Amino acid sequence: MVKKIVLSDVDSVVNDIKSMRVRGALNIAVTAAKSMKKLVKEGGVIETLQDAGQRLKSARPTAVSLPNSVDYILYLAEKNSHLGDEEFRKQLLDDIGRFIQExxxxxxxxxxIGSNIIRDDDVLLTHCNSDTVIEILKRAHSKGKKFTVYATETRPRMQGHITTGELLDAGIPVTLIVDSAACITMETKKVDKVLVGADTVCVDGDVVNKIGTSQVALCARKHGIxxxxxxxxxxxSPQSMMGSIVKIEERNPDEVWRDRPSILGVYNPAFDITDASMVDIVVTELGIMPPEAVYQVVKEKFSWELRQ
Incomplete structure (x- = not known):
């Protein structure tokens, strides 16, 4: 009975992720980890964690932070499996807690780190709604730096509306633009930097992010930004080191046009892939690096998974 009750909580988290009530790749990873931590607290054994992990990983096929989070917790569970029940639970809860905090x-x-690349009088452009981008801009603003931001609306789910709202609340000057205005905005508004988040970064430096990101990157390259x-x-993505292909999630056509003609097809990919050659730098908690450095970071940070 406990197992069923606990897994029903996991299914609720899965539904929240699928429906985008829980969104943002980091938030998804943290939410999944907290869900599995709750399982451990309520008596879940390794088999229960494995079952829950598979359900959670199915929720967002493109955001690699989700399987990374789940798989690391399963690795920790296996690592501690030689311990007695109570010691196992205590050790695993401590380990998961540290992982969530990290x-x-x-x-x-x-x-x-990212706030240091923002300069006074910078004109920035961003696409979609990224917690990392928002926090960088807020931190730069708190340091007294003066800059302006152009944010794409990011159809079809209009995440740019969230971005503009968060920046306005922080007192940061921001202007909303339609997605197709990104290129002309870079030219006419003299954009200095394009700053975006990512859902997945492959070992070759390719970046998987919200649909339209690759077009924004191409425009930036054209204008030398x-x-x-x-x-x-x-x-x-450690999976990309092992030859796994990133699966691009396709979402409901109703997001694009709910009352469309019945015979009209709609292609609604949620993400696209920006080639590493379009990326100038990657800003992480480990520091600033070129995209080709991702390979070495994956080898070191995800050695536990590469040994599986």
Whole structure:
């Protein structure tokens, strides 16, 4: 009975992630970890954790932070499996707690590092709604730096509305633009930097992010503008080192046009892939690096997974 009750809580988290009530790759990873921590508290054994992990990982196929979070907790469970029941539970709860704290701290660390690349009078452009980008901009603003931001609306779910709201609340000057105005905005508004988040970064430096990111990157390259990706290392993909192809999630056509003609097809990919050659630097909690450095970070940070 306990197992069923606990897993029903996991299913609720899965539904929240699928429906985007829980969104943002880091927030998804932390939420999944907290869900599994609750399982351990309520008596879940390794088999229960494995079952829950599979359900959680199915919720967002593109955001690698989710399987990274789940798989690391399963690794910790296996690592501690030789312990007695009570000692196992105590050790695993401590380990998961530290892991969650590290993920939550990474956002603050990126904000501090990333804020140093913002200069007075910078004109910035961002796409979608990224916690890392928002925190970098808020930190730079708190240091007294003066800059302006252009934010794409990011159809079809209009995450740019969230971005503009958060920046306005922080007192940061921001202007909303339609997605198709990104290129002309870079030219006419003299954009200095493009700053985006990411859902996944592959070992070759390719960046998986909200649909439209690759087009923004191409426009930035055309105009000689730095394209900067701010991302927690939990979003680096060890699976890509082993030849796994990132699955691009396709969402409900109703997001694009609910009352469309019945015979009209709609293609609604949620993400696209920006080639590493379009990326100038990657800002992480580990520091600022070129995209080609991701390979070495994955080898070191995810050695536990590469040995599986």
């Amino acid at each position: 993920m939550e701290n990474s956002l603050d660390e990126i904000a501090e 730095d394209f900067i990706v701010a991302v927690e290392s939990i979003k680096f």
